[in-house]
Amino acid sequence: MINITKTCLSDSVNSDKHEVINVTKTYLPDRTKLDKYIDKIYSTAWVTNNGQLLKELTARLEEYLGVQNLLLVANGTLALQIAYKALGVNGQAITTPFSFVATTSSLVWEGIEPIFVDIDPETFCIDPSKIEEAITPETTAIVPVHVFGNACEVEKIENIAQKYGLKTIYDGAHAFGVQYNGESLLSYGDATILSFHATKLFHTIEGGAIIFKNKEDYERAKLMINFGIDGPDSVIELGINAKMNEFQAAMGLCVLDEIDTILEQRAEIWSHYENALKDIVQLQKRNFQCTNNYSYFPVLFENEERLIEVKNTMNSAGINPRRYFYPSLDTLEYLHPQVSQTESRNIASRIMCLPLYPELRTEDADLIVMILKNDSK
Numbered sequence: 001m002i003n004i005t006k007t008c009l010s011d012s013v014n015s016d017k018h019e020v021i022n023v024t025k026t027y028l029p030d031r032t033k034l035d036k037y038i039d040k041i042y043s044t045a046w047v048t049n050n051g052q053l054l055k056e057l058t059a060r061l062e063e064y065l066g067v068q069n070l071l072l073v074a075n076g077t078l079a080l081q082i083a084y085k086a087l088g089v090n091g092q093a094i095t096t097p098f099s100f101v102a103t104t105s106s107l108v109w110e111g112i113e114p115i116f117v118d119i120d121p122e123t124f125c126i127d128p129s130k131i132e133e134a135i136t137p138e139t140t141a142i143v144p145v146h147v148f149g150n151a152c153e154v155e156k157i158e159n160i161a162q163k164y165g166l167k168t169i170y171d172g173a174h175a176f177g178v179q180y181n182g183e184s185l186l187s188y189g190d191a192t193i194l195s196f197h198a199t200k201l202f203h204t205i206e207g208g209a210i211i212f213k214n215k216e217d218y219e220r221a222k223l224m225i226n227f228g229i230d231g232p233d234s235v236i237e238l239g240i241n242a243k244m245n246e247f248q249a250a251m252g253l254c255v256l257d258e259i260d261t262i263l264e265q266r267a268e269i270w271s272h273y274e275n276a277l278k279d280i281v282q283l284q285k286r287n288f289q290c291t292n293n294y295s296y297f298p299v300l301f302e303n304e305e306r307l308i309e310v311k312n313t314m315n316s317a318g319i320n321p322r323r324y325f326y327p328s329l330d331t332l333e334y335l336h337p338q339v340s341q342t343e344s345r346n347i348a349s350r351i352m353c354l355p356l357y358p359e360l361r362t363e364d365a366d367l368i369v370m371i372l373k374n375d376s377k
């Protein structure tokens, strides 16, 4: 570490010029616009249960994303759980150990045993060449993740699923708006889920969606998210409550109006980082067949020690990058047996996501780059 840099940074913190810079900052839309939607909700007092704004958001998202059978739900984790239920997933499901904990915990919560298949250490997505050897008579599904919006090798995965009669449910929580070979990446698999949590690229405060390949699965899931209720006096399916409400939909409609600007601003910072850092730290190898939605900027260090050094320097300058994803999910205490996933543990120990959001100022990005350059020497 170079001390003079650290001293300068603490000085700038002390001078109160900096607000804390977190890995992300929730995008809040124009208040006047949001108020107009809230007025609409007040005028009808229809606050949830398939309301007008929810219908409007559904239609606009289907158009924007270029998908069909999109079902809005209360959050991304419920989206996963509903997708498994609607598609009849049970027994074992093959998944990746390198993801946010919800990918695995949602399986365990539904009584499905997660079977990990290690990742490709360059793309950070599940390694398709290792999937077949993990399939057993109990396997009913594959649950891959488009990590940091980078497309999985969908063709290879689909071929395996077809060969063994497995369902595929993609965790596309990071893949909002990503195109693959000119069409939506989100239309792959029997289902793809999205998270609209406040920290995500597009958000509804809390929220999520499931995009189904088949209309029948969509219809079943639609019943499931509302207790299986079919009409005033009719319950025809086992269900739960996973509905999105009108206030969430109002937020979504406002953010969606701004999405192109959000993407442009993210792209600018993303490229700024890439240009400055590509020769200094290892970056994610992107699938060349998919577009970038600039949702994360992960950097990979030589080792964990280096990562911790850089993180500490940043923290003392009021900058809070996050160790995404850490720890590797094959180390979760509630999983038995834990089968060690070498690549995932290795990557998880030395990866960190840099702050990236529309309002991040260039000088702050430069400061982050400077710390990385000094500390990586």
Ligand SMILES: *Cc1c(COP(=O)(O)O)cnc(C)c1O
Residues within 6 Å of the ligand: 075, 076, 077, 078, 099, 100, 102, 103, 145, 171, 173, 174, 195, 196, 197, 206, 207, 208
């Ligand atoms: C955010 C996230 C989820 C969970 O979504 P919530 O809306 O927070 O429930 C699931 N998987 C991944 C990869 C995520 O990043």
